[in-house]
Amino acid sequence: MAEVEFKGKKFVVDEDGFLEDFNTYTEEWVEFCMKEEGIDTLTEEHWNVINILQDYYKKNGIAPMVRVLSKLTGFKLKHIYELFPSGPGKGACKMAGLPKPTGCV
Amino acid sequence: MAKHETPLLDQLESGPWPSFVSDMKLEAEVRAKNEAGIEFQIPVDVVDDLMGVLELSYVHGRTHWKHGGIVGVFGYGGGVIGRYCDQPEMFPGVAHFHTVRVAQPAGKYYKADYLRQLMDIWQMRGSGMTNMHGSTGDIIFLGTRTEQLEEIFYELTHNLNTDLGGSGSNLRTPADCIGSSRCEFSCYDTNALCHFLTNLYQDELHRPAFPYKFKFKFDGCPNGCVASIARSDMSFIGTWKDDIRIDQEAVQAYIGGEIAPNGGAFKGRDWGAFDIQKEVIDLCPTECMWMEGKELKIDNKECNRCMHCINAMPRALRVGQDTGLSILVGAKAPILDGQQMGSLLAPFVEVNPEDDYAAVTEVIESIWDWWMEEGKNRERLGELIRRAGFQKMLEVTGIKADARHVSEPRCNPYIFWKEDEVPGGWERDVKEYRKHHKR
Ligand code: HEM
Ligand code: HEM
Ligand code: SF4
């Protein structure tokens, strides 16, 4: 486990740069991840996706399926990739502080 | 001098089969000497450390890779399998050991020149070790570091015009048998269809949008050389509609012993002289063959196209000329609800490159529309078919139910009817009933 520091906040992350603990998420975390995830400026649409992922995770204890994320945000998958070049899993979920996707990836 | 002692692995260098241990040692040595003067981008001793960690696993009887790993390239949601060693201090060479799936050509035909260029990239930016090929079909680059992923991807796409393969909840890399490129049994050009659909569905392959993984495989005939019926959610198996073509002279040549049966496949042992009655006619599963004097006869309307007679006498019998393919759906490994092989969905589909295989893509896309909407998280198509029913799948694909859809009819009487099929529907008034039946 590595610890990274950004704007006075400390985050514990794994090798893939995912937060170890969802509760340690702060808005600085998103700013910290931006560059690594290929994002120049954060728009309202980015925050929209991040907030929806967090709400869903808090309510259901899992990340939404891609199809559900599209429905909730109103963004097609193509647009989600425009916002988050590494995609909804490695990009958006990581920035929202959700646990690392698992399974046969 | 090897970096780690590997007494257990060393035992696997004896025996006649090509030893993966000897090969790894060779690659470790090539890297250590580096006669080509390559600027290695990941640790030089990656192969030594891989042998070290493998030896440790042999001692412990346990894996030494951490759980999961999420890495990739921008724009794609899959293609790379991230992996980290759980003993990075002991084996720093494999602290990162990611696998890159590279899209392979249909039928896996290569030129030396192309493979050399692939290896030039991989020697420099990876471990130099590969899997030729992964079970799904991809060329597998085995072991590199995160920083190298975009570099490898850049060189593959810009210099080799080659893309990544699939991973995650998406369309995985399609694969095929060699088909008509080198097989006279092939009922359609598997290479062409596999290549066409791989290109057509690039988006579905690179950006996971499905409830779970989904695989295509293409067999040119029921022999199943790519095992599509067992290893793909959607299995495309070549077949024909008209008669088996018989060359009676060649039949006589088989009977006379001039041509060895099964292309000589059983020459390793003395099975006696070829006996067409015993080896072909009596083994036909539908008993639709017989000899009439010197003529071999087939009652083609009873033939189920099992391939046995054609396999036995390939120079006398040929598949028909009115060819196409069958589509079978739902094959999967045991997790979660038990293993499945493909079930026949479309008995005969036309294969027409002229109209971009419209008959084939129509079935694919109607299945996807349904499964993408109805499939639960991590539910394979085969499981959705079990949960929602085969009937539902016939409805969404617009395929009419017929006897070929079952190996036997159901034996339980729990039969659902649609309300509009039943006179009077489901809305009933118990008072009406009580007028005729007292409590
Ligand atoms: C025309 C009249 C009836 C029909 C068509 C009928 C049909 C059925 C069917 C299809 C089953 C399920 C069988 C199975 O488990 O495979 C069943 C079960 C049963 N029936 Fe009937 N039934 C009729 C009359 C009756 C009557 C009059 C009674 C009792 C007074 C009755 C009591 C039961 C019971 C207790 C079971 C449960 C058996 C079990 O699941 O272990 N049935 N019936
Ligand atoms: C203590 C009393 C009872 C017990 C423990 C009992 C238990 C059961 C069980 C275990 C089943 C099979 C359920 C299944 O296969 O999933 C069943 C089915 C059935 N029982 Fe009972 N039962 C009782 C009383 C009754 C009575 C009094 C009647 C009718 C007057 C009745 C009518 C039926 C019928 C019609 C079924 C078949 C339902 C179906 O297969 O869909 N049972 N019962
Ligand atoms: S599946 Fe049939 S067509 Fe394809 S290679 Fe095997 S025998 Fe030939």
Ligand code: SF4
């Ligand atoms: S293909 Fe099979 S079923 Fe058809 S005639 Fe030959 S052996 Fe019989």
